[in-house]
Amino acid sequence: MSFQFEEKIPNSHRSDHHWQSVNSKESTFYYFAYGSCMCPVDLKRTLGENVSQYVIGVATLKGYRLGFYRHSLRRNCGALDIIPDANSYVEGVLYSLPWRFSDLLDEREEVPRNGYRRELVEVYNQDKFYSNVRTYVVVNKLNEELAPNDWYFEVVLRGAVTCGLSQEYCWQLFHHMYQLQQRQQLIEVKLNNPS
Template sequence: MSNQSRYSHHSWVQSHNPAKSELKLQQQRQKEPMFYYFAYGSCMCPVDLKRSLGENTHPYIIGPGILKGYRLGFYSYSQTRKCGVLDVVKDPQASVKGVLYHLPWRLSEYLDIREGVSQSLYRHEAVEIHCEHQVYTNARTYVVVNKLIEEMAPNDWYFNVVLRGAVTCGLPEEYCWHLFNHMYQLQQNYQKQATSTARRK
């Protein structure tokens, strides 16, 4: 084998080395503007988030996070999903668990589009997130602008996406059960109300 062919083979192996490729990706991210994003609803599911952002979001997950001083609630109706969707409401006695991402700034606009910021459905809120024994300040989350007076039940599709995201990203089992029960009770109440209304007719 000539020196040139040996060199070409060596270069090919280097360029296709997974460890080196990952290192190169990390170096690119360090140069790229980034922002922290705390997801507590359907965006906890990286597969569903990829649908909106157009690229795999698994590499951007830091880990499970806690938002203190807020509680979860289904205080918005989504025209897209045709059901109640999640919101966070200030409550000094409560906390919300979710997933902390470190996303490239170029994805910010797509995230805003997903959350309906230009339609005033959700707005940015800067929050502190506790994640892996660190506190991340000035993380972005989204809160509903015009909140419903009472919570509205999610449909089965949204129910499953939220729960899948919570389980996939490693939220505590107790919290996943809490989330399941919250959504299940809302659905049960909705069905009772619908049955009662139908009987009155």
Template sequence: MINREPELCYYFAYGSCMCHVDLQRTLQEDVEPYIIGMATLTGYRFGFYYYAQHRNCGALDIVPDRDSTVHGVLYRLPARLIPALDLREHVPQGGYRHELVNVRCQDRHYFQVKTYVVVDKLPTEYPPNDWYTGVVMRGAATCNLPTAYRHQLHAHIQQLQQRQPSDLAAA
């Protein structure tokens, strides 16, 4: 009998999927064993360029920016979980799409890592609600993202949440 390891997929999460409890809710499986650790993506910055109707708020996205860095979580997921992840990210509806990126995690480089980017980006950022903010920040803390980065992310969210409703109409 041949004992084969299941096909695996490296996945870089930078938004709500950093929170393994929230990701577990979607995938219906404990994902903690699949966490490799905190990872860094260079050449991108974060932004809230997606309006998630099901959450009634802005959701994270990444955009190319050669002078920036995005921190997140690197998972090594069984490939059988990717279809459920695609549904979560609204890939069939054109919300997000796959993008292959290179990340650094625990002094190693990982190439051709799957992540998700928004297909039709909003012209301006749309603020997340308190629930989404809590999930993102909980994931960032649990996975021990750099403190300065967590503060930057939180300050950016607060700035967006203080915008006037008329500012959001343009988005």
């Protein structure tokens, strides 16, 4: 299934001229997704149309790392955030989205309720530099990471694999989420079986 979906994602090696001609009718903004929005199928639920045509490709954000520092009330689990870290990087998906999606994206990221806030970053895609790229960071970060639930785990990993993030990064992401879930299970066992 992921192979069929991968074929629908535009080639990240294409030229800017081709990209602009495809989308010349609407003004757009760059968006770097590093969590559940990496999955175009999941993002479609929010934006109401297939967004695969707006994928530029895999991008790298230097000077940040991932962490689950938000408690998502909607999903009742930990949700991803990016934290400044000079020695790290985050891989994600770079979109060029029509401006008509801007408010819907803000709503999804709970900007009106101070869940996340917009932040402009610089990312790299195929050795090309993109500035003024929108991403979202958690406003009120938790003191320690909170495990994702199985649904969030799956949608984040599906987006990472489907959109072609590096195999090494996908494995790191998998292990990080898995370890958080294992830690959470141990805590729950201890709470349910006090000695």
